[in-house]
Amino acid sequence: TAGLNNLAKAAGKVYFGSATDNPELTDTAYVAILNETSEFGQLTPGNSMKWDATEPSRGTFTFAGGDAIVALAKGTGKIVRGHNCVWYNQLPSWVTAGNFDAADLTSIVQTHCSTLVGHYKGQIYSWDVINEPFNDDGTWRSDVFYNTLGTSYVSIALQAARTADPAAKLYINDYNIEGTGAKSTAMVNLVKQLQADGVPIDGVGIQAHLIVGEVPSTLQANIEQFTALGVEVAITELDIRMTLPSTAALLAQQKSDYQTVIAACNAVSGCVGVTIWDYTDKYSWVPSTFSGQGAACPWDENLVKKPAYDGIAAGW
Numbered sequence: 001t002a003g004l005n006n007l008a009k010a011a012g013k014v015y016f017g018s019a020t021d022n023p024e025l026t027d028t029a030y031v032a033i034l035n036e037t038s039e040f041g042q043l044t045p046g047n048s049m050k051w052d053a054t055e056p057s058r059g060t061f062t063f064a065g066g067d068a069i070v071a072l073a074k075g076t077g078k079i080v081r082g083h084n085c086v087w088y089n090q091l092p093s094w095v096t097a098g099n100f101d102a103a104d105l106t107s108i109v110q111t112h113c114s115t116l117v118g119h120y121k122g123q124i125y126s127w128d129v130i131n132e133p134f135n136d137d138g139t140w141r142s143d144v145f146y147n148t149l150g151t152s153y154v155s156i157a158l159q160a161a162r163t164a165d166p167a168a169k170l171y172i173n174d175y176n177i178e179g180t181g182a183k184s185t186a187m188v189n190l191v192k193q194l195q196a197d198g199v200p201i202d203g204v205g206i207q208a209h210l211i212v213g214e215v216p217s218t219l220q221a222n223i224e225q226f227t228a229l230g231v232e233v234a235i236t237e238l239d240i241r242m243t244l245p246s247t248a249a250l251l252a253q254q255k256s257d258y259q260t261v262i263a264a265c266n267a268v269s270g271c272v273g274v275t276i277w278d279y280t281d282k283y284s285w286v287p288s289t290f291s292g293q294g295a296a297c298p299w300d301e302n303l304v305k306k307p308a309y310d311g312i313a314a315g316w
């Protein structure tokens with residue numbers, strides 16, 4: 001085929017891309033495929049722009065990991081999604097254990113977002129400014145930010161990011177918002193509220209960590225309910241896992257599921273692109289997170305294309 005990024009672009013999309021992570025970049029066979037611009041037009045750093053990696057102690061910033069991925073992207077003509085500014089997970093302990101009052105935490109969020117986004121000014125297509133703000137029932141996640149600042153942490157972060165890089169598209173990103181339901185409705189209502197308040201918001205990121213045979217039937221309608229708000233949508237972390245061992249039947253269902261997801265994005269003009277959460281089972285986060293599950297990516301652990309690859313190609 002023409003390559004997955006070329007196919008996405010031919011369909012009018014901005015990119016098809018992959019997450020990657022710094023330790024993998026010593027694997028020359030892995031990098032050779034990642035570098036193919038025909039396959040991937042976009043990279044997301046899987047870990048190296050997160051808070052624990054970028055501000056391990058207050059006011060001390062380390063960008064070496066993120067810089068390496070931005071440099072790799074630039075060298076191979078790819079755009080970058082920044083991931084992420086504010087998330088309850090992978091926080092350094094100085095944030096979680098700090099017991100900060102509202103004024104102090106406001107300043108901490110502002111400094112983190114503006115320094116991080118400002119460091120990469122002009123080099124990032126879109127930022128996941130807020131990651132995973134909701135519980136599955138659509139209520140707000142009880143984390144250090146919400147518990148101290150209420151919902152205002154969202155606008156504080158978005159405004160700091162906009163000022164730091166006016167050209168970057170600012171996203172809120174979450175999982176279990178693939179189909180319609182309480183959590184997607186909460187996202188719709190948040191975007192509407194931000195727009196009513198004049199807070200910058202440009203996109204909704206749908207992570208799409210899915211299970212073989214369980215792609216929500218409302219995926220396309222759900223993408224449409226987000227784009228109807230006037231924001232863009234991206235599928236930001238796509239993988240489709242199965243209970244191991246993989247079988248021919250599971251791999252065939254997975255191919256069909258990948259095609260369904262890509263076709264849903266393809267059908268909605270405001271869906272700008274799709275990122276897979278690494279392209280190979282060799283470096284997938286799934287087996288270490290979901291016990292007994294894996295084989296979630298379109299290339300296997302030997303960097304050989306699986307049926308899922310053809311499903312993605314067919315979806316564009």
Ligand code: XIL
Binds near residue numbers: 131
């Ligand atoms: C994952 C990384 O891939 C892992 O390497 C890390 O150990 C944990 O985080 N949702 C997100 C991503 O927004 O940041 C997560 O990435 C996967 C779930």
